[in-house]
Amino acid sequence: MEIIRTVGELRARLAREPDVCCVPTMGNIHDGHLSLVKIAVQTAPVALTTIFVNRLQFGQGEDFERYPRTFEEDCAKLEAAGNAIVFNPDEQQMYSEPQAFFVDPPKVAKKLEGRFRPGHFRGVCTVVLKLFNTVQPQSAVFGKKDYQQLAIIRHMVDQLALPIRIIPAETVRADDGLALSSRNRYLSKQERKEAPRLREAILQIRDAISDGDRKFVAMEYAAGALLSRNGWNVDYVVVRTQRGLKRPSPDDSDLVILGAATLGSTRLIDNLEVVAP
Ligand code: PAF
Numbered sequence: 377m378e379i380i381r382t383v384g385e386l387r388a389r390l391a392r393e394p395d396v397c398c399v400p401t402m403g404n405i406h407d408g409h410l411s412l413v414k415i416a417v418q419t420a421p422v423a424l425t426t427i428f429v430n431r432l433q434f435g436q437g438e439d440f441e442r443y444p445r446t447f448e449e450d451c452a453k454l455e456a457a458g459n460a461i462v463f464n465p466d467e468q469q470m471y472s473e474p475q476a477f478f479v480d481p482p483k484v485a486k487k488l489e490g491r492f493r494p495g496h497f498r499g500v501c502t503v504v505l506k507l508f509n510t511v512q513p514q515s516a517v518f519g520k521k522d523y524q525q526l527a528i529i530r531h532m533v534d535q536l537a538l539p540i541r542i543i544p545a546e547t548v549r550a551d552d553g554l555a556l557s558s559r560n561r562y563l564s565k566q567e568r569k570e571a572p573r574l575r576e577a578i579l580q581i582r583d584a585i586s587d588g589d590r591k592f593v594a595m596e597y598a599a600g601a602l603l604s605r606n607g608w609n610v611d612y613v614v615v616r617t618q619r620g621l622k623r624p625s626p627d628d629s630d631l632v633i634l635g636a637a638t639l640g641s642t643r644l645i646d647n648l649e650v651v652a653p
Contacts, residue, residue, distance in 0.1 A: 377455040379462045395420040398513035403427040404444040405453045408548040408556035412517040417458040424461040433499030478502045515541040523647040562642040578633045611636040
C-alpha cells in the first residue's frame, strides 16, 4: 500500500489512473470504515482512503485536539482490507494559509447536527470539495451513519456538477446494536453498556411507524424521554423524510429516524431508514 502525503505527489501518481474510488476519513479506522473500503475495492481498481482530521468542521469546545490519531494501526487495517493508496496530508498541505473560501451549504445544514454544531457542515463540505479536487476520483463512498452529511454531500456534488458518483454504505454495528464510531472509544465501561439505548429509542419509533402510527411528535417525545430517564442529554430524536430531511407530510412514506444524544461527555448519533406502510 502506498502512503502519499503531498498534493503534488498524489497528482503525479494518479495521473495514470482512470478509475479511483475515494473513501474520505479522519482516521481511527474501525470496521465501519473498513466496510466503506471494501465497497471502494469492489468499485474501482484503485481504492484510495484519505486520512485528515479536519479542523474546519470542529466547533469550539469540540474534540479536535483529542480526536484519536492512530495512523500506524489505521494503515495496517487499510492494507489488509485491500486499500491501494492512503492520502495523509498535514495541515500545511490542506491549509497552507488560513482557508478564506468556503462552501456555504443550504438551510438543511443548519438543522439537526447543524443546530448543535454550528458551521460543522460548512467545514465538512469545504474539505470534501478540496479532497475531491485533489484526488479527482470517479466515485466516493460515504457511510449512512452520518446521514445528514451524506445527504448534504450528495446535494453538493449534484449542484456543483462534480463528476463523482457518491456511493452510500450501510452502518456497521457492534453485536449489541451500537453503531461503530471513533467516538465510542471515549465511553467508560458503564457508558458503553448504556450506549445501545440510543438505537433502542430509534427502534421504538421504527416499530410504531411500521405498525401504522403517524403521531411522530408523540413518538419523538417518548424516545427522548426514554433516553433522558437513563441519564442521556438529548439533542434530538426525530422523524424526517429521507429526501430533504423535512418534517413528514401525510403523503411521505420514505422516512428516517435520526437521533443525537450525549452520554457522560460523549456525543453519539445514529439513524434508521423506515418505509411507512
Ligand atoms: O465523516 C468523516 O469522517 C468526515 O466528516 C469527512 C467526510 C472525512 C470530512 O472530514
